[in-house]
Amino acid sequence: MDGPRPGQVHLHRPPIRRHVRCRPSGLKPGKLYSLTFSATRSCAQDEVLRVSVPPIAGDVPMQTVYSSYGADTYAWGFIAPAETVRVSFHNEGVQEDPACGPLLDAVALKELRFPMPPSPDNIVKNGGFEEGPHVFANSTSGILLPPKQQDHTSPLPGWxxxxxxxxxxxxxxxFSIPVGKYAVELVAGRESAIAQILRTIPNKSYMLTFVIGDAKNGCHGNMMVQAFATNATVQVPYHSKGKGGSKSASLKFVATEKRTRITFFAAYYHVKAFDTGSLCGPVLDQVKVRPL
Structure with missing residues (x-):
């Protein structure tokens, strides 16, 4: 690689660890915010980008490249500890080659609505995924939500x-969205799972409904989404031609505790028909749970 293009920052390590810092001000303490940024690895090594807003920090693994178009775009959430915070992007410097490191590009900050008000006909928070991170106007590859994000700091509120x-x-x-303006795509098979913990009444019956489809992004083949709630599960097949479309599914379950976890993941791995270097998968939208 010849180096970063104009506007990019290369977080190499010669010979010390490298930080990029910014100081957003005017934040609301206790509110949830998301950072959206473009980044990509520059070497065939296990690179990690550490994002921190002290005292909060998290690692964004960059070994997996989800798109062959260049940089992937990520989102990372945090609770603002004060009106002015220091945001750091940090190369941990564990690569074999100290000249290697992730490339960092555009960065945006957005306040998220959380906690979200309850709905009388749906106990799932943000079930339509309409509340989420900032999306760059010129970004055509979607926003990756890194693994191991908890619901109170997730860039996808509630999930x-x-x-x-x-x-x-x-x-x-x-992209083709089944309902509304936003949805999520399960891009890594069983390794790409999303969940939410609901308040439920033990021994009461509930109905889980959701919509799956494809994003009209060339992702094709026989897809399957698996959904879980307590000891109930359903497998929903969907044959995609990569041209958009959706179908509805449902799962009835009986709550066994005051907290019930619902989980979704894709059963198979998929790549785009015209780009075998880009991971993709079924779209999930309009998740609802109502008591029966």
């Missing part, structure tokens, strides 16, 4: 990214 790989946040300007 836990509990898998080993990321999921992708999609917008209607660049």
């Amino acid at each position: 836990i990214i509990e898998s080993l790989k990321a999921i992708r946040f999609l917008d209607g300007a660049h």
Whole structure:
């Protein structure tokens, strides 16, 4: 690689660890915010980008490249500890080659609405994924939500990214969305899972409904989304031609505790028909749970 293009920062390590810092001011303490940024690895090594807003910090693994178009775009959430915070992007410097390191590009900050007001007909928070990170107007690859994100700091309010790989946040300007303006794509099979913990009444019956489809992004083949709630599960097949479309599914379950976890993941791995270097998968939208 010849080096970063104009406007990019190369977080190499010659010979000390490298930081990029900014100081957003005028934040609301206790509110949830998301950072959206473009980054990519520059070497075939296990690179990690550490993002921190002291005292909060998290690692964004960059070994997996989800798109062959260049930099992937990520989102990372945090609770603002004060009106003025220091945001740091840090190369941990664990690569074999100290000249290697992730490339960092555009950065945006957005306040998110959380906690979200309850709905009388849906106990799922943000079930339509309409509240999420900032999407760059010129970004056509979606926003990756890194793994191991908890619901109270997730850039997708209400949801836990509990898998080993990321999921992708999609917008209607660049993808086919079943309902509304936003949805998520399960891009890494069983390694790409999303979950939420609901308040439920033990021994009461509930109905989980959701919509799956494809994003009209060339992702094709026989897809399957698996959904879990307590000891109930359903497998929903969907044959995609990569040209858009959706179908509805449902799962009835009986709550066994005051807290019930619902989980979704894709059963198979998929790549785009015209780009075998780009991971993709089924779209998930309009998740609802109502008591029966």
